[in-house]
């Protein structure tokens with residue numbers, strides 16, 4: 248058994264093994280022999296005080312450590328029972344990997360292109376404002392997770408075996424650092440290769456992945472889906488894991504049309520806020536420039552305004568704001584970063600919770616009222632711009648003072664910004680909550696309220712506007728027994744890690760039912 252020791256090391260010594268060994272010796276309750284070995288089990292940064300520390304949980308060993316890669320027992324499933332997985336996002340791909348371990352053949356149906364070909368469509372949105380409704384920042388191999396920030400945080404370890412997902416990610420090409428860092432991050436330069444490796448595993452073991460395959464219709468009776476229609480062809484699918492993400496509005500509409508129960512769900516909506524990374528580093532680390540051994544600093548802010556949450560969301564240090572629309576005629580923004588996190592900008596969602604009270608003007612849409620509310624705002628934001636993906640924006644202090652910005656600061660958002668009063672396009676309640684929230688955050692975080700920061704509209708795809716109800720244990724839809732709603736779009740995940748965990752959970756539940 249290794250001995251566990253916790254030590255604190257300054258950024259300048261974090262790569263100095265001799266120093267670290269001495270610190271281990273100084274902090275270990277036992278007297279250590281002259282020769283010992285160590286591994287870092289957990290790494291965190293403590294930037295609360297004036298001095299910044301790496302806090303390391305160390306495991307001390309007395310014999311040389313041989314690092315063995317975790318292996319997985321993926322079975323050959325070529326001739327085994329089939330399960331259709333709709334959506335090749337983190338949920339779909341991890342459900343497929345788990346089915347391989349269980350000896351079931353996954354057939355993944357994905358409307359978008361493979362990760363490589365998808366790049367061309369991302370370039371078209373960024374540079375020409377052309378949105379391909381099947382291939383964009385949300386749709387295509389790896390789903391919304393591929394060209395994302397790749398933060399691997401989840402608030403709850405009750406959702407499943409996080410270590411298993413991290414090990415699967417490392418097996419498919421992620422750095423082993425993600426096993427150690429308290430706030431692991433992959434970066435969108437590394438994620439495309441990783442999702443392609445996952446596809447290789449699925450195919451090598453007899454599973455299938457079909458790109459440019461769009462689930463457009465289904466036929467069901469009182470408790471079963473009989474056929475699904477993919478690219479005009481009817482397929483008899485015995486069991487379907489539906490994990491099409493929070494942006495597949497056509498899927499929500501398809502379910503509603505077929506009277507398959509779905510519920511309206513609250514989500515969060517607002518803007519993306521962008522500061523200079525140097526300012527965030529100065530405030531968080533009290534250093535300028537930050538020590539080269541420190542990553543770009545991040546922040547997390549939250550408060551309550553009129554009993555509604557206002558909070559920073561998916562903060563991307565050293566990142567870029569990206570156009571995440573999935574249809575022409577709307578503007579949606581999100582954030583991503585490369586593994587180095589070295590852009591001069593720090594962006595974050597700045598959002599507030601919205602629920603049925605906010606959607607009341609759309610209640611004629613029943614369970615899809617939140618979705619229609621979300622869509623109407625995205626379209627209004629588009630119409631307030633110049634007909635491209637240039638995003639309506641306002642400097643932060645101008646927003647607080649109800650003033651249209653006479654100029655806008657430089658931004659990482661490639662399609663460009665246009666100066667518009669956000670008060671004139673976002674609902675009044677959202678504006679009020681965001682303003683009060685920002686003022687509160689200004690009290691918590693020095694220099695946060697600056698006119699050098701810009702608010703970019705609109706951050707609206709924070710989570711799904713619906714929940715597809717399923718049985719807690721079997722994960723079957725509450726009525727349609729061969730439908731297994733999963734992942735973020737169905738309301739069971741919020742982020743890459745939790746979507747992957749839910750994919751595994753649903754695959755396992757399906758296996759326990761002994762699929763026909």
Ligand SMILES: Cc1cc2nc3c(=O)[nH]c(=O)nc-3n(C[C@H](O)[C@H](O)[C@H](O)COP(=O)(O)OP(=O)(O)OC[C@H]3O[C@@H](n4cnc5c(N)ncnc54)[C@H](O)[C@@H]3O)c2cc1C
Nearest residue numbers: 334336338358390391395396397398462492734735742743
């Ligand atoms: C720019 C950006 C940055 C992000 N950064 C982070 C981050 O740093 N950390 C984090 O945890 N999360 C991040 N997220 C969120 C994260 O990507 C999602 O939570 C996660 O991908 C959800 O996984 P999922 O598998 O449930 O759905 P998705 O990833 O949305 O995948 C759904 C898939 O279904 C496919 N599909 C939809 N409709 C159909 C159909 N009719 N037929 C066939 N296929 C269909 C889609 O094309 C898509 O590939 C980010 C998202 C974006 C857009």
